[in-house]
Amino acid sequence: MRDLINRAQNAVPGVAFIAILLSLLEAAARLGLVDRSFIPTPSDVAARTVEIIASGKVVEPLLATTLLLFVGYAIGCLSAVVLGILMGNYRRLYNFFEPLTELLRPIPKAALLPVLILFLGLGPSMKVTIVALAAFFPVLINTVQGVRAVDPVLTDMARTFGHSGVAVLWRILLPASAPYIFSGMRISLGISLVVVIIAEMVSGSGGLGDVILHGQRMFLVVDSYAWLVVVAALGFGLNSLFRWAERRTTYWVSPATQ
Amino acid sequence: MERAVKTSPRSMNGEALSLGGITKIFTSRHNELLAVQSVDLAVQAGEFLAIVGPSGCGKSTLLQIIAGLISPSAGKVLLGNEDVTGQPAHMVYLFQQYSKSLLPWQTVEQNVKFSFSHRMHLSRTATRERCREYLDMVGLADFRDHYPWQLSGGMQQRVAIARALAAEPRVLLLDEPFSSIDALTRLDLHALLLDLWTQKRFTAVLVTHDVDEAVFLADRIAVLSRRPGIILEIIETGMPRPRSPLETHENPKFLAVRHQLLSHLLAKPESVDARPH
Numbered sequence: 001m002r003d004l005i006n007r008a009q010n011a012v013p014g015v016a017f018i019a020i021l022l023s024l025l026e027a028a029a030r031l032g033l034v035d036r037s038f039i040p041t042p043s044d045v046a047a048r049t050v051e052i053i054a055s056g057k058v059v060e061p062l063l064a065t066t067l068l069l070f071v072g073y074a075i076g077c078l079s080a081v082v083l084g085i086l087m088g089n090y091r092r093l094y095n096f097f098e099p100l101t102e103l104l105r106p107i108p109k110a111a112l113l114p115v116l117i118l119f120l121g122l123g124p125s126m127k128v129t130i131v132a133l134a135a136f137f138p139v140l141i142n143t144v145q146g147v148r149a150v151d152p153v154l155t156d157m158a159r160t161f162g163h164s165g166v167a168v169l170w171r172i173l174l175p176a177s178a179p180y181i182f183s184g185m186r187i188s189l190g191i192s193l194v195v196v197i198i199a200e201m202v203s204g205s206g207g208l209g210d211v212i213l214h215g216q217r218m219f220l221v222v223d224s225y226a227w228l229v230v231v232a233a234l235g236f237g238l239n240s241l242f243r244w245a246e247r248r249t250t251y252w253v254s255p256a257t258q
Numbered sequence: 259m260e261r262a263v264k265t266s267p268r269s270m271n272g273e274a275l276s277l278g279g280i281t282k283i284f285t286s287r288h289n290e291l292l293a294v295q296s297v298d299l300a301v302q303a304g305e306f307l308a309i310v311g312p313s314g315c316g317k318s319t320l321l322q323i324i325a326g327l328i329s330p331s332a333g334k335v336l337l338g339n340e341d342v343t344g345q346p347a348h349m350v351y352l353f354q355q356y357s358k359s360l361l362p363w364q365t366v367e368q369n370v371k372f373s374f375s376h377r378m379h380l381s382r383t384a385t386r387e388r389c390r391e392y393l394d395m396v397g398l399a400d401f402r403d404h405y406p407w408q409l410s411g412g413m414q415q416r417v418a419i420a421r422a423l424a425a426e427p428r429v430l431l432l433d434e435p436f437s438s439i440d441a442l443t444r445l446d447l448h449a450l451l452l453d454l455w456t457q458k459r460f461t462a463v464l465v466t467h468d469v470d471e472a473v474f475l476a477d478r479i480a481v482l483s484r485r486p487g488i489i490l491e492i493i494e495t496g497m498p499r500p501r502s503p504l505e506t507h508e509n510p511k512f513l514a515v516r517h518q519l520l521s522h523l524l525a526k527p528e529s530v531d532a533r534p535h
Contacts, residue, residue, distance in 0.1 A: 153358040156327055160351040161373045161425055171372075175363050252362040252405060 040222045048226040058230060064207040066234065068124060069196045072131025076192070077185055080136045084143025084181075085173055094144070101140060109134040109191070110198050122203040127196060134195040135188040142184030146177025179253045182246045189242055193235050208234070272304035272461030273348065273428035275324065279333035282319055292486040293319045296333065299480060299489065306455060306462045308472035311482030312523055317465045318354075320487065321431050324463065325351045337429065347377070350427035354434040356415040360406040366393065366417050367402035373425040392420040395454060412443035416450070423454060430455075432464040436471065445503045448474055452501060469519045473512055474501060481522050490522060 022042045028034050029041040052058045087094045109130060120126035150173055158168045200209025208231050215224030280297040283290050293316040301307050311317045322328045324335055326345045335342040337349065350373070353359040360369050370389040380388065393399045396416040406414050415435060422430060432451075436444045452475060455462055466472050472479050473495055481490045495515045497506065506512055 151355075151358045153353055153355050154361070157351070157353060157359045158372075159327065159345050160325055160349070161376075162345055162347055163376060167376065172361075175361070178363075250363075252407065 037219075037221060040225060044222050045225040045229065048222045049229045052223075052226050052230070061206060061208045061211050061227070062230060062234065065196055065200065065209070068127045068200075068207065069131060069192055069238075072128040072196065073135045073189065073192045075128065076132035076135025077139050077188060079132075080139035080184075081143050081174075081181055084140045085147055085169055085177070087140075088144040088147025088177070089169060089173060101137070105137045105141070109195055113199060113202055117203070122205055127199045127203065127207075130199050131192045131196050134191045135185075138187040138191070139181060139184040142180045142187075143177060146180025147173050149180065150176040179250050182250060186239075186242060186246070189238060190235075193231075193238070197231065271426075271428060271459045272302075273338050274303040275301040275429055275461060275463070276336045277320075277324065277333065278336070280320065280323060280330045280335070281332040282316065282323060282328070283331045294323075294482075294487040297487065297489055299492075301461055301463060303461055304459045305478065306464070306476045308464045308466060308476035308479045309482055310466055310469060310472045310479055310519060310523065311487060312484055313467055315482045315484055316487035317467075317482050318433055320482075321351070321433050321463065321465045324429075325349060325431050327351070346429075348426070348428040349431065350422045350425050350429070351431045352418060352422050352433065352435045354437055356418045356435070356438075357406070357411065359418055360414060360421075362405065362407055365403050365405055366398060366409070369406065369417055370402075370421045370424050373421045377425075388424060392424040393417075395423070396420045396450060412439055412447065415439060415447060419447075419451065419454070423458065426458075427460050429461045429463070432462065432466075434466050434468075435464075437466070437468065444471070449503055451475065452499075456500070469516055469523065470507070472519070473497065473515050474503075474506055479515075479519065481519065493518060 025039070026041045026043060029036050029039055083097070087097055112133065113126075113130060116126050116130055120129060154172050154176060155168055158172050163171065196207070197209035197212070200207035201213045204210050204213070208227060212224050212227045212231070215221065215227060277297055277299040280299075281295050282293045284293055285291075297320060299307075309317050309320065319328070323330045324342070326335075326342055326349075337346050340346075342349075361372065364372065367386070367389045370392055371385055374388070375385055389402065390399055393402055396419055398413060398416055398420065401409060401413065406417060409417065418435075436447055439447065448471065462475075464472065464475060477495060477497075479493045479495060481493065482488070483490050493515060495511070497509065497511055497515070
């Protein structure tokens with residue numbers, strides 16, 4: 001309880017600052033200091049956001065984006081963890097894959113969109129692929145690092161009790177490198193959200209990216225902003241969910257938080 | 259109580275162990291390091307043998323070779339009549355770094371379970387019972403739902419001991435298991451270990467640089483030289499059992515064996531490094 005009050009108290013200045021910024025913006029737009037057709041008042045945006053949500057219009061684009069994001073992110077993270085554990089544990093596999101991953105990793109994944117569209121078209125398979133690619137590399141790099149950081153005493157211990165190689169991977173290396181994997185996944189989550197929005201803007205076939213762009217093209221500026229609020233809320237929600245999951249699974253890393 | 263039958267007969271449980279001509283050379287890019295050289299050693303079933311030597315003499319290397327964690331450059335290890343290759347079943351290794359050898363994401367009970375549940379297909383209740391039985395032996399039954407990092411160093415090593423014994427080893431290899439534990443707790447754990455050894459009668463091989471520890475625990479003590487490790491002497495202590503922390507340490511025989519060992523270990527080395535102050 002005390003902790004909660006403390007946290008609330010700490011949050012006051014930051015929240016107050018946001019409130020001040022919004023009121024300044026509101027005042028500036030109302031007084032005509034900025035062009036309201038480009039920068040609408042926060043109250044207009046808020047009203048439109050509420051309308052979008054209340055009318056249920058929000059459901060379809062939000063679900064479409066979330067689903068794409070979820071599937072692509074899951075595929076990217078899972079394959080990266082599997083390959084990362086193997087690469088971290090087996091020197092030969094590492095030597096085999098490392099040059100390729102180093103070559104592909106620095107490419108901004110959004111730049112691959114035009115090529116991917118050639119192969120996969122504008123549909124969901126293209127979007128899932130680009131998200132999976134974006135999510136893949138940060139998780140891979142971190143997993144390899146995490147596996148390498150595992151104390152050999154732990155793996156030796158498992159071996160002396162007669163655990164098989166697979167059991168060592170699954171029961172020792174995977175959980176022991178979980179903190180590293182999570183920090184990679186957190187980076188990936190941010191990138192994935194960016195990439196899914198861009199992919200939707202490019203393909204123009206539904207989803208939050210599409211509706212934001214649509215608002216701009218039709219000069220429905222308030223709509224664009226309202227949808228931006230929805231995207232921001234999605235990002236915030238996913239991040240909070242992620243942090244909750246991370247705390248639950250890596251409770252053992254910093255005993256102080258227990 | 260059919261459980262009692264499954265756990266252990268109170269008879270001789272250990273397995274004989276013998277090393278023949280064990281040599282280990284570590285090669286790095288630039289040099290070769292002869293760690294141990296043609297070590298022959300026979301350990302009887304149910305015996306408590308200690309290997310002492312100055313630090314860096316290759317005694318831990320020797321133990322890791324016995325455990326199949328590293329392979330020797332020459333020589334072989336026999337367990338009973340069988341060649342040891344890989345990790346033999348019924349042989350368990352107790353690590354010096356107890357805090358690193360426990361799984362921090364698992365509770366004390368889950369850690370104990372890790373040593374046997376993959377080999378024996380016990381029901382859930384039987385598994386819990388067995389964990390409890392061994393945690394009880396080390397006095398930690400009430401801490402089974404704690405995580406290792408919530409326990410003190412001495413308690414963590416107790417968990418490691420319970421885990422090791424829950425696998426019901428015929429051979430227990432102890433790699434300086436008490437060296438980073440405070441002196442009083444160490445005496446406590448010595449007594450506990452002897453007590454468990456008397457009950458289970460596994461073969462115990464202890465590697466240590468602590469002369470008192472070796473004399474207190476073991477029946478025979480192999481003295482290893484500075485690197486490359488060769489066996490200088492094997493001392494039969496002849497100390498009576500049961501042993502107690504107070505009386506045993508004051509026994510004149512204890513002092514005599516201690517003297518003999520220390521004079522070996524403190525003998526002036528040929529090279530000037532590592533000379534004791």
